[in-house]
Amino acid sequence: GAGVSQSPSNKxxxxxxxxxxxxxxxxxxxxxxxxxQSLGQGLEFLIYFxxxxxxxxxxxxxxxxxxxxxxxxxxxxxxxxxxxEDSAVYLCASSSAWDTQYFGPGTRLTxx
Amino acid sequence: xxxxxxxxxxxxVAEGNPLTVKCTYSVSGNPYLFWYVxxxxxxxxxxxxxxxxxxxxxxxxxxxxxFNKSQxxxxxxxxxxxxxxxxxxxxxxxxxxxYQLIWGAGTKLIIKP
Numbered sequence: 632g633a634g635v636s637q638s639p640s641n642k643x644x645x646x647x648x649x650x651x652x653x654x655x656x657x658x659x660x661x662x663x664x665x666x667x668q669s670l671g672q673g674l675e676f677l678i679y680f681x682x683x684x685x686x687x688x689x690x691x692x693x694x695x696x697x698x699x700x701x702x703x704x705x706x707x708x709x710x711x712x713x714x715x716e717d718s719a720v721y722l723c724a725s726s727s728a729w730d731t732q733y734f735g736p737g738t739r740l741t742x743x
Numbered sequence: 744x745x746x747x748x749x750x751x752x753x754x755x756v757a758e759g760n761p762l763t764v765k766c767t768y769s770v771s772g773n774p775y776l777f778w779y780v781x782x783x784x785x786x787x788x789x790x791x792x793x794x795x796x797x798x799x800x801x802x803x804x805x806x807x808x809x810f811n812k813s814q815x816x817x818x819x820x821x822x823x824x825x826x827x828x829x830x831x832x833x834x835x836x837x838x839x840x841x842y843q844l845i846w847g848a849g850t851k852l853i854i855k856p
Contacts, residue, residue, distance in 0.1 A: 635786075662842070673833070673848045674787075681842065722786055729842045731777065734786040 633657065635735035637723050643741045644713055652708040652738045656725030663706050664732060665698055666722040674722065680706065681728075713742045745770045747836050749847035756824045756854050764819040764850045766834030773839045776817040778808055781831040781849075790832075793817060804828070824854045 636655040644650050656663050665677040676690040680700040691697070695713075700706040710717055720739050724732040746769045756762045768774060775794050779787040791802025798810045808819045819832060834847040 671831070671849075674846045676843065676846075679842065687843075724787075729775075729837070731789055731792055732844065733789060734779075736786045739784075 635723055635725050635733055637721075637735035637738050639738060640736065641739045641741075643743065645743050646715060647712055649709065649711045650713055650740065652710075652721050652740070654706045654708070654723030654725075654735060656704065656706070656723070657733055658704075660725035660727050660733075661703070662726045662728060662732075663700055664724045664726075665706070665708050666724065667692075668720045668722055668737070670719075677708070677721075710740075713740075715742050718742045745836065745838060745841070745845045747834055747845050747847040749832075749834055749850045751850050752848075753851045753853065756852070758826050758854050758856050759823055762821050762824045762828070762852065762854070764832050764834075764852060766817045766819065766847060768815050768817065768834070768836040768845075770836050770838045770845070771840070774810075774815075774817075775837045775839065776808070776810060777835040777844065778802065778806070778817075778819050779833045779835065780804075781833065783830075787833065790819070826854045826856050828852060829854045 638653045661682045663680040666674045678698045679687040695711045698708045720737045722737045724734045726732045748767045777792045778790040781787045791800050793800045793810045801807045806821050831849050833849050835844040837844050
């Protein structure tokens with residue numbers, strides 16, 4: 632497939648557990664973004680990767696959130712000690728440099 | 744400060760009628776403007792963008808948008824609405840020296856048969 636893929640599509644976890652969300656960007660795209668979207672709401676920027684540059688982590692809401700991008704391709708967003716307020720849809724997007732962002736289908740996270 | 748406003752939370756249109764979803768923006772430098780659509784339980788799909796050139800931009804699914812520099816607007820339009828156009832629409836902008844998109848809050852478009 633040529634699009635952005637994310638896994639899992641749905642994740643239900645208990646409060647206090649750690650979760651990992653995966654994003655596989657479009658091949659060749661140097662930029663990768665993570666966003667969070669609460670139910671029916673707008674997009675909240677979390678983190679941005681561009682090539683080998685240091686990521687822009689300015690949108691991460693707390694130190695429980697972290698992300699990495701290995702080999703300039705796949706990215707993993709990790710949330711430690713999940714809280715109920717972390718429940719949301721987590722969207723990943725990729726782009727060629729600063730061009731159009733293409734989004735994956737998202738991961739719906741539910742923290743019980 | 745950069746910002747995007749979508750003044751209508753919801754727009755209701757009868758099928759077959761023209762539709763407009765409004766977007767105004769504030770950005771430093773030249774604007775790069777985007778429209779995305781989100782169907783229920785789906786990710787965002789790119790519709791169209793303005794970077795430079797003609798003020799009227801044509802995109803997917805028969806949508807178009809008009810860039811108006813003096814009014815700092817980028818309204819999304821379609822001449823004849825379909826029930827299947829019902830979705831959540833997002834406008835986004837960035838300046839020419841910034842990678843980060845600034846997103847509007849979204850407008851829910853409801854097309855009634």
